[in-house]
Amino acid sequence: MYFSTILLFVLMRFVSGQASAQTQQLRLEDLAKKAEVVVLGKVTDVRSEWNSDRTRIITKVSLDVDKYLKGETPGRTIVITHPGGEVGGVGELYSHTPSFAKGEEVFLFVKKDSKNNLSIAGGNEGKFKVTKNELTGEKMVPGGMTLKMFTSRVMNILGQQEMK
Numbered sequence: 001m002y003f004s005t006i007l008l009f010v011l012m013r014f015v016s017g018q019a020s021a022q023t024q025q026l027r028l029e030d031l032a033k034k035a036e037v038v039v040l041g042k043v044t045d046v047r048s049e050w051n052s053d054r055t056r057i058i059t060k061v062s063l064d065v066d067k068y069l070k071g072e073t074p075g076r077t078i079v080i081t082h083p084g085g086e087v088g089g090v091g092e093l094y095s096h097t098p099s100f101a102k103g104e105e106v107f108l109f110v111k112k113d114s115k116n117n118l119s120i121a122g123g124n125e126g127k128f129k130v131t132k133n134e135l136t137g138e139k140m141v142p143g144g145m146t147l148k149m150f151t152s153r154v155m156n157i158l159g160q161q162e163m164k
Contacts, residue, residue, distance in 0.1 A: 027125060032157045034121040035109035037071035039063065039078065040130070040151070043100050048085025057092040059085035061100045063108070069151070070158050071110075073118075080110065081117040096123035105130035107141060107150065 032038065045062040061080040065073075084094040098120055100106070109126035113119040120126040128141045128150070139147035 028154060029157050031109040031122045031126055032154060032161060035070060035111055037073060037110040038069040038154065038158070039065045039110065040067040040107050041065040043102055043104050043106060046100050046102055048087050050087055056083060057085045057087050057090065058083055069154060078118055080119060082119055098124040098127035
């Protein structure tokens, strides 16, 4: 009984791990397809403001690009625009919109919106915050993958999409 319980647990973890990896792979393929630009960089500024007719708040995120993996824009700085933010004590919050903090390192899937502004492809799923593993010093992305492995996986997906 004890052995079969352990075996069942191991099998469940293996199957769920494979399903999770396949889901992430599908999500990355979809994001890579939607994105016009894929970048790795550091947030240098986050600024919320009213739109031109003062009916909505938008946030502009400046990013100093370290590496372009797909597409390119003029210069090493790009500005991402997304709905929501806070201005003078008035706030707007939208679901599925990523938040950014000055100084954070991010891996982004970016597309142009209807007004030709750069925005995050796939909403909050198009942003991957890069952190540092305290034990190894390696850069990591959510899900426990190293940034190097993640970048390699994305480059592989982008290469496959170019061949189609």
